[in-house]
Amino acid sequence: MTVSPTGQAVAIVRANARRLQGERRLPFFLILLPITIMVLVGTIFGTGGKRLAVGVVADTQHDGLARDFTDALSRSNRVKPRHVGGADAVRRAVRRGRLTAGVIVPADYGASIRRGGDGRITLVVQPGRTESAEARIAVGAILARANIDINLAHALQTAEGLTFESAIGRARRATASIPDFLGGNTRPESPFSYTAPSNLVLFSFITALVTSATVVSSRRMGVTRRVLVSPTPAAAVVGGELVGAFLVALVQASLMLAIGGFFFGVGWGPPVAVVAMLVAFALVSAGAGLLLATFVRTPEQAITLGPPLGIGMGMLGGCMWPLEGVGPVMRAVGHVVPHGWAMDGFIRLIFDHRGIAGIAPQLGALLGFAALLLGTAVIRLRRSVLLS
Amino acid sequence: MRAALQIARNDLSRRLRDRTALVIAFVAPVALAGIMGVTFGSGDNTALVKIAVADADNTPQTQFFIDRVLDSMSLGGGVAVVRLTDVAEARRLYEQHGVAAAIELMPGSARQLRLGSRPLIDRQSSRTRPLGKAVSDGFFAAATVRSLTLQLILTTLANDRVPPPQVLAAAVDPANSATRARIADDPVNRRASPLGYYAPAMGIVFLFLSVGGAANSVLAERAAGTMARLRAAPIGLGAVVAGKTISILTLMLASMLSLWGATSALFHAHWGDPVAVLALIAATTASIAAIGLFVTASAKTEAMAQAATGGLAFVLAIFGGNFFPPGSLPPALEKLALLTPNGWALDGFTTLTLDAGRFGDIVRPVVVLTIIAAVAGTAGIIRFRRVMAVA
Numbered sequence: 215m216t217v218s219p220t221g222q223a224v225a226i227v228r229a230n231a232r233r234l235q236g237e238r239r240l241p242f243f244l245i246l247l248p249i250t251i252m253v254l255v256g257t258i259f260g261t262g263g264k265r266l267a268v269g270v271v272a273d274t275q276h277d278g279l280a281r282d283f284t285d286a287l288s289r290s291n292r293v294k295p296r297h298v299g300g301a302d303a304v305r306r307a308v309r310r311g312r313l314t315a316g317v318i319v320p321a322d323y324g325a326s327i328r329r330g331g332d333g334r335i336t337l338v339v340q341p342g343r344t345e346s347a348e349a350r351i352a353v354g355a356i357l358a359r360a361n362i363d364i365n366l367a368h369a370l371q372t373a374e375g376l377t378f379e380s381a382i383g384r385a386r387r388a389t390a391s392i393p394d395f396l397g398g399n400t401r402p403e404s405p406f407s408y409t410a411p412s413n414l415v416l417f418s419f420i421t422a423l424v425t426s427a428t429v430v431s432s433r434r435m436g437v438t439r440r441v442l443v444s445p446t447p448a449a450a451v452v453g454g455e456l457v458g459a460f461l462v463a464l465v466q467a468s469l470m471l472a473i474g475g476f477f478f479g480v481g482w483g484p485p486v487a488v489v490a491m492l493v494a495f496a497l498v499s500a501g502a503g504l505l506l507a508t509f510v511r512t513p514e515q516a517i518t519l520g521p522p523l524g525i526g527m528g529m530l531g532g533c534m535w536p537l538e539g540v541g542p543v544m545r546a547v548g549h550v551v552p553h554g555w556a557m558d559g560f561i562r563l564i565f566d567h568r569g570i571a572g573i574a575p576q577l578g579a580l581l582g583f584a585a586l587l588l589g590t591a592v593i594r595l596r597r598s599v600l601l602s
Numbered sequence: 603m604r605a606a607l608q609i610a611r612n613d614l615s616r617r618l619r620d621r622t623a624l625v626i627a628f629v630a631p632v633a634l635a636g637i638m639g640v641t642f643g644s645g646d647n648t649a650l651v652k653i654a655v656a657d658a659d660n661t662p663q664t665q666f667f668i669d670r671v672l673d674s675m676s677l678g679g680g681v682a683v684v685r686l687t688d689v690a691e692a693r694r695l696y697e698q699h700g701v702a703a704a705i706e707l708m709p710g711s712a713r714q715l716r717l718g719s720r721p722l723i724d725r726q727s728s729r730t731r732p733l734g735k736a737v738s739d740g741f742f743a744a745a746t747v748r749s750l751t752l753q754l755i756l757t758t759l760a761n762d763r764v765p766p767p768q769v770l771a772a773a774v775d776p777a778n779s780a781t782r783a784r785i786a787d788d789p790v791n792r793r794a795s796p797l798g799y800y801a802p803a804m805g806i807v808f809l810f811l812s813v814g815g816a817a818n819s820v821l822a823e824r825a826a827g828t829m830a831r832l833r834a835a836p837i838g839l840g841a842v843v844a845g846k847t848i849s850i851l852t853l854m855l856a857s858m859l860s861l862w863g864a865t866s867a868l869f870h871a872h873w874g875d876p877v878a879v880l881a882l883i884a885a886t887t888a889s890i891a892a893i894g895l896f897v898t899a900s901a902k903t904e905a906m907a908q909a910a911t912g913g914l915a916f917v918l919a920i921f922g923g924n925f926f927p928p929g930s931l932p933p934a935l936e937k938l939a940l941l942t943p944n945g946w947a948l949d950g951f952t953t954l955t956l957d958a959g960r961f962g963d964i965v966r967p968v969v970v971l972t973i974i975a976a977v978a979g980t981a982g983i984i985r986f987r988r989v990m991a992v993a
Binding site (some may be wrong): 242247248250251252255257292305306307309310311313314316318336337338339341344346347348350351352353354355356357358359361362388389391392408477491514515517518519521522525526528529534536538539540541542543544545561565568 | 622625626630634640641674675678681699728729730736737740744747750753785788861904911913916917920926929930932956957
């Protein structure tokens with residue numbers, strides 16, 4: 215009975231799958247590690263509902279205006295005030311990153327404003343940190359709202375000769391209908407909306423690189439040579455390896471997608487567009503994995519080099535932090551690797567609610583990467599198979 | 603001792619011929635730390651984002667309105683504002699990522715202002731650009747509050763007739779006010795480059811991968827029969843163990859020292875007081891080498907050892923905080939991090955680089971790491987001797 219080349223390729227895929235099933239490391243790298251990282255990163259840096267920790271030093275016992283200010287901070291859904299012992303403690307906590315920013319209300323804040331002077335609040339920030347700048351905007355907005363009452367009170371004092379306490383009371387009653395600046399702003403997405411796609415991209419790529427060790431292993435053990443002795447064409451061998459690599463990447467990506475959707479409430483977007491992204495990126499990952507297999511000599515080399523290579527490309531492509539927060543040069547560099555395009559595509563689907571037409575440039579770029587990587591890998595793989 | 607050094611030299615020279623080991627020990631940590639360094643910059647106070655504010659009417663009223671709203675927001679040096687008169691240009695800049703958000707005062711805004719209403723504002727922003735979105739939301743809210751305030755004064759308070767509403771309206775305008783609560787920035791940490799933290803954080807992960815690779819070679823040698831031949835020579839088992847350990851430690855120390863040198867020379871990273879950095883590197887390397895030795899000596903095969911050290915590298919890195927910015931772990935996880943050598947090492951490196959600490963400030967992490975090294979190292983060497991005894 216003769217088997218068609220397609221059947222032979224399928225047999226190679228099955229044989230590789232059976233070898234992977236016996237691989238005890240796979241559940242760890244395929245399931246446990248990505249989920250742990252997704253949960254941790256999502257909890258720490260999630261895009262939804264997180265308030266920025268701001269340290270506060272203020273004499274709220276004796277200074278009514280300072281108390282009003284800290285109360286307004288507590289009402290904000292952007293910042294979460296934490297009362298800290300003193301100015302040095304705030305500076306140290308901000309420096310070490312435990313607090314996003316710090317607010318030091320001077321002891322004479324209220325007295326100075328009552329006298330008609332400035333109430334100069336010190337904002338401790340970490341230069342270069344985006345969250346610090348975000349906290350600054352929230353604190354600035356709260357102060358701007360407070361200034362309306364303060365200035366109105368001074369105007370009433372001047373015009374009617376009221377005491378400051380009476381004037382500020384009247385000013386507050388007059389402006390009671392004016393909301394806090396950022397009071398109603400909500401952030402509805404799941405906190406995992408960014409970390410789920412970034413982990414999908416990161417880990418499906420790393421898994422494809424690491425599992426390329428099976429291709430190297432087949433070559434090293436002489437399995438490929440023995441198969442070629444049988445009436446199996448080189449194309450079937452290459453095709454089998456290619457389909458196997460693609461399926462591994464697709465299974466990993468689909469698993470991450472399902473976990474993100476079912477357990478963490480990530481709204482991935484229109485199914486057709488999501489599937490197109492998954493398939494395109496699985497093709498890219500398979501191409502990268504097969505290409506790595508043609509460069510390394512031992513399976514251990516593939517296993518050792520895969521993670522740092524994948525992490526480096528993931529860092530560049532926005533899997534570790536959003537490319538929106540980096541400079542234009544690093545943003546451009548991020549699109550030299552496929553990860554940048556994949557992240558852009560998923561972000562458009564999840565955050566901007568685009569359809570398949572909205573991600574056409576990203577899909578096109580990914581398919582271009584896939585063609586380049588798979589093409590080069592197939593040429594090199596075919597050559598190595600024929601030479602083996 | 604001579605025999606141990608000879609074994610170490612031979613082991614090291616073979617390891618240095620392995621290009622994969624070189625990549626893991628020297629190239630990859632520098633490359634990844636470099637990416638982080640270039641991405642996060644030098645930590646100075648240059649603008650983090652640009653925001654476009656387009657004024658389609660471009661009248662004195664709309665310009666004044668935008669000035670006052672921006673002034674009331676106290677944006678600080680982290681936000682640069684690009685003023686335009688073309689809404690389409692603002693959208694183009696936003697689409698092409700030239701700005702993090704676009705705020706557009708649409709045609710008809712000047713008329714709205716004359717009527718005492720809020721101008722017509724459109725915004726282009728995304729939750730994936732959080733700072734841009736915060737500015738855009740802030741501008742919209744500040745504009746709303748400003749319009750509401752003026753309306754309120756002109757209607758409610760105008761009923762009192764004293765003082766005249768125009769006087770009150772002028773008084774609540776921040777531009778005309780001498781008294782107000784202001785922000786005075788107090789930037790901390792201006793000197794330190796974030797790479798002073800990220801480079802050792804990354805180096806520690808690769809120390810685990812290096813120790814895994816190095817210790818694996820011992821198992822490979824056992825399988826290949828080299829160990830049996832070494833034991834046939836007139837040298838003690840202790841010399842073999844010491845030689846292998848010296849080789850592993852030297853490679854790991856060289857890895858961390860080269861990372862320190864490369865990031866300092868190429869990216870001006872500031873790791874802190876050199877004596878303290880050396881002490882911390884030595885203690886960190888010893889503790890990780892000891893753990894790696896113990897794990898590898900407990901494994902039966904090379905594949906198991908590789909899986910165990912690789913997995914351990916990632917698990918300890920995640921819970922130790924290596925992949926996250928300093929201080930970003932929630933309090934409970936921060937405590938959990940101190941159950942890992944990574945957590946202690948990073949605590950020490952953070953003290954040196956961010957707090958400009960000296961040797962006296964990192965005694966605790968150095969002592970804890972040394973204890974870990976002693977305990978895990980002793981257990982590892984006992985197991986290692988057993989492995990070689992059966993070789």
